[in-house]
Amino acid sequence: MPRRMPRLDVDFVNEVNRAVRLAEAGVRIRAASAPNSLVRRELSISRLEALYEGAFLRMFLVWETFLEQTFYRYLCGHVSVLGGCTLINPAHPTITVAETTVLGGNDYVSWANPTKVIARAQRFMVGSFHEAVLRSDLVRLGHFTSIRNRIAHPSRFAQDEFDTATRSLALRRYAGSSAGRFLRDRAVSAPIPKTWLELIADELIGLSHQICS
8 A cells, every 4th residue: 555645735835834924924013113113123124125035045945845855755655645656666665765865875965956856856756746846837946946045145146046037037136136125025927916925935835735735
């Protein structure tokens, strides 16, 4: 009897919502404070933007963990409501063995870059959920990774990649290549006005359900 995939997508949704609510709480607290209050002075716009960056980084790190943990379980033969994956080699007996195999002697492999995750999926599975779902949203996921890297790394390369991402997503470059400013901005293309943080959260949640539900 195949082992059932745990609802890791539900865990992911809870963590994402927690991160988004943290950023939104900062906005509400500032809006409810008096113009000359200590709260208004301490919770400046730049600090709100930093709060949004922290929320996004937390959300994206949880996304990476979700991809990793579902990947290992599919390698162990787990099945979700959507079914299982066709493995190139026999199913691994434990998640630890699956992880060791994927690491291949390395201390770490990236789960942030969707192209690398797709290539990894092709090494172990045929027509996997990871490959199909990530490929369906590959360009935008690449842009989301660039936002992550802009927050995590101060390099000129990360800045340039971030500017390319916002030009594609929001059709503009943000002053100072500020990830926080972008994430707080309204995504005008959305049917219901949302910040980019909210919109990206919704998109990742939708993808998580397609990978594991």
